[in-house]
Amino acid sequence: MALILALGFGRVTSNRIVIVGGGFGGLHLVRALERRLRPGEADVTLLDRNxxxxxxxxxxxxxxxxxxxxAVAYPLRQTIVREAKYRFVQTNVERIDLEAHAVDTADGRIPYDRLVLAAGSVTNDYGIxxxxxxxxxxKYLAExxxxxxxxxxxxxxxxxxPDPEGRRRLLTFIVIGAGPVGVELSASMRDLFDHSLRGSYANIDIDRDPSITLLDAGERVLATMDERLGRVAARRLEELRVDVRLRTPVSEVVDGAVRTKTGPELRASTIVWAGGVRDLARSAAGERTSGRGRHLPRGRAGRSPRHRRRRVRGMAGQTAGAAGAGRRSRGASARGESRPPHPRRADRTIRAQGQGRPRRARTHIGRSPAASLSVPDDAQGCRLCRLSCLDRLARELPDPAPRGAKPRKPADRVAPLLFHDTYGVEHSLA
Structure with missing residues (x-):
């Protein structure tokens, strides 16, 4: 989640905007400010640890x-310094001084007039x-x-x-979490085994030795998406020989094994956690802020509650708005960072505050029910959504073509919902 903290009321004599986080929210906000702000109107600085x-x-x-x-790591200086002509600092944020209007980093103090926290999210282990x-x-490139x-x-x-049982133990993989990350990873792993690694290892039977188990405590896979997409995903995982075990909450992970609350211990040589994320602002802002002893209030799942004019509830004189990844809305996935953020709302809020104008209340208008199937929530290029699955999925969806228009092919009907390009990255159905 991203919060815009505009401390104080009315106009400001200088407009120093500090953005914490170079993820989707921070990067989109830089682009939006570049388009809307005149040269010299604001001094914009973006901070990120990478x-x-x-x-x-x-x-x-x-x-x-x-x-x-x-291919998944884009240099921030290209966008921020070379194109937008703003300032970028690679550093770690240690504390936010609300009273002094300053961000304390590992490399010194950076003052601000407008602060945007778009730090994104971190892995949520739920205390297991x-x-x-x-x-x-x-969650990270190194992982x-x-x-x-x-x-x-x-x-x-x-x-x-030489021992077949020993080979099978080494080639047992468990993925915890049947959300978009776990589903995509499980399908892609099987694709790796069946195509890239097949024939490369003389003593390994690709069809029998490697096994992939997908665990989840919920009732179905892709629980945050439409049920129809979940059914398509479940059928495809079965075709890929992925052992899906639902209603199986994990109680503990030990070296080489997963203990569940409903059954025996499951052993594996490789265990991958894809159980979800939590808002980084919960710790970065809620627990490391200072100034009159005030902390950001927390709402559900650690998110700071806001009302329609983007003010953080419970913090008089401070305005907040969505500009980043941790926001959740209907149809959003557990990996909140991949739902497109709303930098236009953020930069309009900043400009309105600087000009002393009230910000219009936001009214959310949901997308059509078909949009809740949109894999851009997390899965551009997902193995589950190749053309074979698109055909099956299209049969369950009404054709959105205008009345009287020529019916579109199934792939053409579903592809815009699944693969629309939000971030300027080209995706292919091939």
């Missing part, structure tokens, strides 16, 4: 070798013991690379083992 923007919706393809790491110590995450290294290492080690 010097690249990570395109997380395709991170699972790095984990399975379909994409190289540089052993997740951090014994499971691999799927995706480690998943890929672990998969290939398991195959190399299994190929030299």
């Amino acid at each position: 010097n690249y923007h990570l395109f997380t919706p395709l991170l699972y393809q790095v984990a399975t070798g379909e994409l190289p790491p540089h 013991p052993g997740v951090r110590e014994h499971a691999l995450g799927m 995706a690379q480690e998943v890929r290294r672990r998969i290939l290492t398991s195959f190399e080690r299994a190929d030299v083992l």
Whole structure:
């Protein structure tokens, strides 16, 4: 989630805008400010711990070798410094001083008049013991690379083992979380086994030795999406020989095993946690702010509650609005960062505050029911949505073509819902 904290009322003598986070929210806001602000109207600085923007919706393809790491890491200085002519600082934010209007970083203090927290989200382990110590995450570039290294290492080690049972133990993979990340990763792993690795290991039977188990505590896969898309995904996972176990909450993750609340211990050589994310602003803003002893209030799932004019509830004189990834709306997935943010609302709020104008209340207008099937929530290029699945999915959807128009082909009907380009990255159905 991203919060715009505009401290104080009315006009400001100088307009120093500091944006924390170079994810979707921060990067889109920079683009919006570049278009709307006149040269010299504001001094914009973006802070991020990395010097690249990570395109997380395709991170699972790095984990399975379909994409190289540089394909999902875009240099921030290209957009911020060279194109927008703003300032970028690679640093860690340590504290926000609300009273002094300053951000304390590992490299010094940066003052501001307008502060945008678009720090994104972090992995949510829900307090389950052993997740951090014994499971691999799927949130950062280094984690995706480690998943890929672990998969290939398991195959190399299994190929030299004479014991068939030992090979199967090494080639047992468990993915926890049947949301978009877990579903995409499981499908892509099976595709890696069946195509890229088949025939490369003489002692491994690709059809029998490797196994993938997908665990989730919910009632169905892709629970945050439309039920019809969940049914298509479940059928496709079954075709890919992925063992899906629903209503199986995890109680603990230990070295080489997952303990559940409903059954026996499940052993695996590689355990990947794809159970969801939580808002980074909960810790970055709610627990590390100072100034008159005030903390940002927390709402459901650690998000700071806001009303329609983008003010943080409970903080008089401070305005807040959505500009980033952690926002959830109907049809959004558990990986909140991939739903398109709303930088236009954020930059309009900033301009209205600087000019002393009241900001118009926002009214959310939901998309059509078919949009809740849109895989751009998390899965551009998802293996589940190749043309074979598009045909089946299209039969369950009404044709949105105008009355009297020529009916469109199933793939043409569904593709705009699944693969519309939000971030300037080209996606292919091939």
